Amino acid sequence: MRLTPESLSSRYTAVRRQSLAICQPLATEDYVIQPMEDASPPKWHLAHVTWFFETFLLKPYYPDYVPFDENFEVLFNSYYNGVGEPFPRSERGRLSRPTVATILEYRSHVDDAMQVLLEREMNDEVRFRIVLGLNHEQQHQELLFTDLKYNLGNNPLYPAYLEQALEPAGPTDLEFEEFGGGVYEIGASTETRQAFAFDNESPRHEVLLRDFAIANRLVTNGEYLAFMNDGGYERPELWLSDAWSRINDSTKGFTRPLYWVQREGRWFEYTLGGLRPLELNAPVCHVSGYEADAYARWSDSRLPTEPEWEVMASPLEISGNFVESGKLHPSGAKDVAGLRQVYGDTWEWTQSSYAAYPGFRAFGGELGEYNGKFMANQLVLRGGSCVTPKTHIRDTYRNFFYPGDRWQFSGIRLARDCNVN
Amino acid sequence: MRLTPESLSSRYTAVRRQSLAICQPLATEDYVIQPMEDASPPKWHLAHVTWFFETFLLKPYYPDYVPFDENFEVLFNSYYNGVGEPFPRSERGRLSRPTVATILEYRSHVDDAMQVLLEREMNDEVRFRIVLGLNHEQQHQELLFTDLKYNLGNNPLYPAYLEQALEPAGPTDLEFEEFGGGVYEIGASTETRQAFAFDNESPRHEVLLRDFAIANRLVTNGEYLAFMNDGGYERPELWLSDAWSRINDSTKGFTRPLYWVQREGRWFEYTLGGLRPLELNAPVCHVSGYEADAYARWSDSRLPTEPEWEVMASPLEISGNFVESGKLHPSGAKDVAGLRQVYGDTWEWTQSSYAAYPGFRAFGGELGEYNGKFMANQLVLRGGSCVTPKTHIRDTYRNFFYPGDRWQFSGIRLARDCNVN
Amino acid sequence: MRLTPESLSSRYTAVRRQSLAICQPLATEDYVIQPMEDASPPKWHLAHVTWFFETFLLKPYYPDYVPFDENFEVLFNSYYNGVGEPFPRSERGRLSRPTVATILEYRSHVDDAMQVLLEREMNDEVRFRIVLGLNHEQQHQELLFTDLKYNLGNNPLYPAYLEQALEPAGPTDLEFEEFGGGVYEIGASTETRQAFAFDNESPRHEVLLRDFAIANRLVTNGEYLAFMNDGGYERPELWLSDAWSRINDSTKGFTRPLYWVQREGRWFEYTLGGLRPLELNAPVCHVSGYEADAYARWSDSRLPTEPEWEVMASPLEISGNFVESGKLHPSGAKDVAGLRQVYGDTWEWTQSSYAAYPGFRAFGGELGEYNGKFMANQLVLRGGSCVTPKTHIRDTYRNFFYPGDRWQFSGIRLARDCNVN
């Protein structure tokens, strides 16, 4: 990760521009709302990622820096208690001001100062924080897509974010590839690392695996529909106890993937291109970890563990349906041999709780709140999705969400013990 | 209320224009949010009042009318179950679409059709519905002010809606004027009425009153501050049981009027012109019925009943600080003799539950839901406020809100039994 | 109400014994639970009425009195903030101690001291407080029945409180008796009163009524079933807005009277004698004010106002199906001429909000919290029920509950404007 200043500066510019490009198709009104607590307003995202550079770089490392608006320190703090008590997350959509125009001015103000900083001599800590800030903004670029999809897809008008030209895929066989057990290494090395990794990916360490088999592709909409038609959501024996309580909750329950809509007996799916007939060979998406687990149980399989997933994925080249494809929707698997859809398309739920690797050390100072404090009650997801930047994903990347969360582009890859079947 | 078609048409145009004029200072973002369930988004108001004309006039009485968008029948239905199940009120702020621009097109579309209807021969029912629709829109014009005040005043940036040039008033004595008891008539006559009145104001009927005395002006901020400094919010003996539960509620409790803000020991008040030092001689505003009742008890008084208020107000000319003054904030009482601030400035809480007058008949058909179904758990307020159109208020006008509501421009006029003091 | 000391003492003994007699059929377990916040544990009632004598008589007027247990001052305070912060009402059923045996000891301890006080010379205030305490205990005797009915009737085993021998009644015609309008006096006179009345029944005052008609008997189960079979609970036009929200509430909604149970297509009703087939000619009971209002609207009638009810009832002798009959369930109307079931059987919802009479003065001191602070959001019920002591009811008696409450023995008497039909 020895970026020269020039390349760091140009990467800064590129990443910052990309956030604006994502928002370009939005109406001003779309920037404002927060239809559920998890789905923050786009204008909040644009401001918060800017706040990150202002708070962790400009304020401590740019002596002459004049903050754009002192109120923003509180307003756009996401969850850094070390910086102060953040504005309540659930109320982000209750604020019409600052307007989008003001936030764009804020971005320019910070970008101007950052360009000065980027041109100066910088020490390792500053360089690290800039790279972290860019990775942070890439994470929020993915959240921009997931949140604006919820924003528009929760609207009974089902407006499209943009026009999509999606080509349906043909059917492909589901097969399981076998991997031998033994001691493997997983995680990102902090000693010799060439590239950026988050603190939670380290240290690289040995894990002991048993023989396992893992599916060659993601579970499809058609397969998931068979689970539903088999009474999947009504059979308690398929569900974890907490999941069963959730799907029977009168206000938060669910009976189908998040964006599936039934009209006159036919199934449709809301995509960023609007409502479309459900494509049976495309991967099922926007399912919770609970649904992934129930589906796996129904199909006499299980979800992979996090180390199994990484052992499977590590040898593979990182390619797939990422945000750069412009599809913004998972594609059906190609009819070729071998493991497919490992990177991109949908995040893949693992059965592993999000926890510290042995010897884990959080980033220093207030940045220690970045990842470590979320290591409770969440599951790891792996592999990136169709709205992840390709340059952002890697084999050791750990994403994490609560098992009931569904608004991410999250899907299912099955695994099995090797001696099964 | 025999309006000629021309005058009805010009009144239609004037009322419809006024709604847009109110919104003119808003940023697009301000049209979208709903910071609490009661405070609907401005764009919803603009659409809903249009829906009212489309639903109750154009669809039944204009055979060629083509609806602007079929989805709007559900989306902009407020509470008319007879028209269908309305889109949930609590979710109005979760919709970015239709945009403000689309809603303005919707308004034009309906206005064009209405102009055709207005030029045709019309029967009494059509004429009544148009007048009702205009009164309905005037009610929502007041709600636009109360809701956008909540919208902006709930924002830690306290943005101003517009510049205000408010002049502080001097102190004035609080005195009680006495009225003799006996049988009085109140309410609007349906037989001989010359002007519009809502169904809930009728029939005109006799009431029996005892001698009573009523304050010559509204309670001031300074007087209310004395109540607070005397421990008003901490003394259970001053409060109704439901009020005491409410002010001790960890999430919905209150310890001061809605828009009062304390900074470094000094009191400020959020007004539509932004945060201003509390003006002690201006009327206290944005208090709940519970607070009005507790304040009255603290001052050895009581709130007036609805008939007492009307008996007091009926002889008076309708003049005062209405929306037309442009102040958009209650003014201190003038230092002259007699009853002041009866109309305008702030709505005045009465102690009377909102109930049917004897012999009450609701409007016919679906319009019967307009007023009658709210006759439970609410209190009557009288007299209009500084954001009420002058042409909209009258002595028989009955406004009604839950006793815990505070976001209206609601204040306090005291009353007493005559033999007291 | 010039009770001689002897008669006061014997009345004290009789009332206190009656509370124990009511509980006699209970198992120890039945004394403990609180299946909803409103339905307090029987052992709490036994202790609270004792606390009332200890707090308002023994502590202030018996200098040598030694409290039974200092903790009880807080534990058995219902809602008298002037005495201190009460133990939370919602948690009464979370306490197994003090046990029933200890509470019986507490009762004896207080009764012993009260007997000493009763034998002493006493001033008017002491005599008033004793009479108030006995009326208070009679109110809780009624609550003992309503709460233990909820306690047992909420249990899927539907255990009987005691054996009942109820005789079904035949059908009777529903007719409306007419009353002429004019000025009437209602309320209890404080000047010349011969008997006890609560503060909220005074002062006696004039009211102005229009001609009205009132039903000669209560609405029956059979009539209410016709309302249900006509889609009564599914038709929004029949319901107040708050009622419609309530019946559609996923956790608190209702679709039938509280104790009606349907099994294999047949209707049953839980009574204090257990589950019984629904008796069609008996009065419908355990309906909320909302249901009473909707039923009245469905039958082109309305609920009576409080003054109408009192004007109707005042001339009548107080007789009916009270607790002394031992039936503990409302009976069908007798097939005779004239007004029936006015006293006893079921409390009758009025359309009147519970409010202060003009010139109302609450009891002095902490006892001022007895009635006055509840004058918000509640409706008045009149006439007593089959679990009211006959000596406790009178024509001026005002009971009050929230319009959604259903666990009282509350039923429906219809009224109409005279010029209707």
Place this chain on the structure above:
Amino acid sequence: MRLTPESLSSRYTAVRRQSLAICQPLATEDYVIQPMEDASPPKWHLAHVTWFFETFLLKPYYPDYVPFDENFEVLFNSYYNGVGEPFPRSERGRLSRPTVATILEYRSHVDDAMQVLLEREMNDEVRFRIVLGLNHEQQHQELLFTDLKYNLGNNPLYPAYLEQALEPAGPTDLEFEEFGGGVYEIGASTETRQAFAFDNESPRHEVLLRDFAIANRLVTNGEYLAFMNDGGYERPELWLSDAWSRINDSTKGFTRPLYWVQREGRWFEYTLGGLRPLELNAPVCHVSGYEADAYARWSDSRLPTEPEWEVMASPLEISGNFVESGKLHPSGAKDVAGLRQVYGDTWEWTQSSYAAYPGFRAFGGELGEYNGKFMANQLVLRGGSCVTPKTHIRDTYRNFFYPGDRWQFSGIRLARDCNVN
């Protein structure tokens, strides 16, 4: 686990008697209440463990068996959806019936039938289910203690369950014992097992550990008090994000261990013997996993993983302060060398999420719901407590609770990476 019929029969008798012995000091009232959803009424426990034998043994394996009461199938089903929809857990404390006496009759009825079954020839499945039923009843014996402690300790009277004669311990040094990393085996072997184990303890499998150090004793009250006095509960950097939300929750937050009470500046602890001054050298108990984690972070340590705990504990003899000691409260560590308090005293929170071991197979049929469906959102605790039967615990035993749970006898043993300090 080759129990001869005689020994199985006598063990059945002994275990069943023990449940009654635990309840012997209770008043009838104590059997009834459920002061929070997790703390079921003692009479429910007595009935549910009986239901287990009736449902899983008598109904399927005793052809002539006549159920005691058909309603009990639903009423006393805890969470076995395969048996039918259980009575709602949160409402167990709303039922006064069946009474304690009836439940004791139910126990006798089932015991009589079980004695017949125990004397018959039985196959492996029946024997397994009897042993499972006895282990199940032992688990509920521990829950009886934890639930009745909550029951009594939540009462402001703080009644004692029984008299305790607890002797305070002296201070002991906290030291860390080191263990070398490598591949270890943990879990219960299903192949060769000599003794009962739950399905979730199997299969025995290899784990890979790094060098680690683990504390020689539990964290004491005195040490925990130092954490509190150092602002432990007010410093967000010490807490997981979900924990911080929880401790700031206005209704469910916490600022001290569950049973700690402060009076006039001094700390007390509620024990089953009543309120006692806090013993500084006794282990801190009734802390949540969140508090354990925060304490560990504050002390530059961490919680042990589940495999680390088992590797530490496996070589040790199972002895300690169990229920048989009669203390019913954790004791201070003895001042001797080596690991202490590993078994008994308090359950020890691990940092490991409760998850399936590789190759996990749940018990068959409806009994598959016993353990497996809870493998989400919970943490593993190890070692048993002062209310665990000694015959019930073992090195492979996995207990599990949500990280916010505090009503179990749960404490803290610290661990560290070996290269730390």
